[in-house]
Amino acid sequence: MSASLIYDLAPIGSIVAWSDGTPRPPERHTKKLAAWENRNSKGRLIRKQGKRGVGNVSLSPDFTLHEGDFGAGGVIAIRIHRTFSLDSELTFKVVERPAPGSIRVFDRAGSQAELVHLAGDRQAAEEWLTRHGYPHAVLEEVTADEVAADHVEGRAAA
Structure with a gap:
């Protein structure tokens, strides 16, 4: 699938492969x-950024994958x-989606937020936060509707 389909359909926290x-x-x-x-590798989808401007330059939408540490x-x-722009010539595939009920830990609120951890439940997310210290962290639950939303308009993020 194309980079734009990953941007449109894959939920944050998904494992995405590219080739x-x-x-x-x-x-x-x-x-x-x-x-x-x-x-040719894979990583966890940690951020999607829409079109934005920096000075006189207009940057197209993109998404970022965490490949490793x-x-x-x-x-x-x-x-x-x-980070991949939506006009990337690579082919992408969603290998794994976050489980419904899991908790995403973002480093901050807003459009610049970046996923820093994906926990199995709220208690595990709060415990992780006590050890890793993100003072402006935001917790967000993965909903079943969101994971199922990747089959919209006949398109599938497979």
Whole structure:
């Protein structure tokens, strides 16, 4: 599916895979494999941003996926986020949707909010917050209607 369908239909918290359609190179071709993995991976949908302007520049809508973290000893040193514009030539697929009743933890309220954690229930989300300290965090429950809304107008975020 296209990037615009992911933007329109996939709920925040979904696991989304992207691909350029090329076959995976053999393991022995380490440079080719690394380049392929850069254009063929997956991540959790953490933010959708609508059209916005910065000075005289108009930025098109996009979405951001959290691909992974690097660190040691429980300390995250680097977070890998990938942002895709709606005109991306890559192919996307929703691999997993957030379960109804799970709780999204956003770093703040508003249109610039970013998902920082997806918890199984409200108690787990509040416990996570006590350990990770986001003072302006917002909790939001995933509803069954929202997860089912990805089958709108005959389009499916499969």
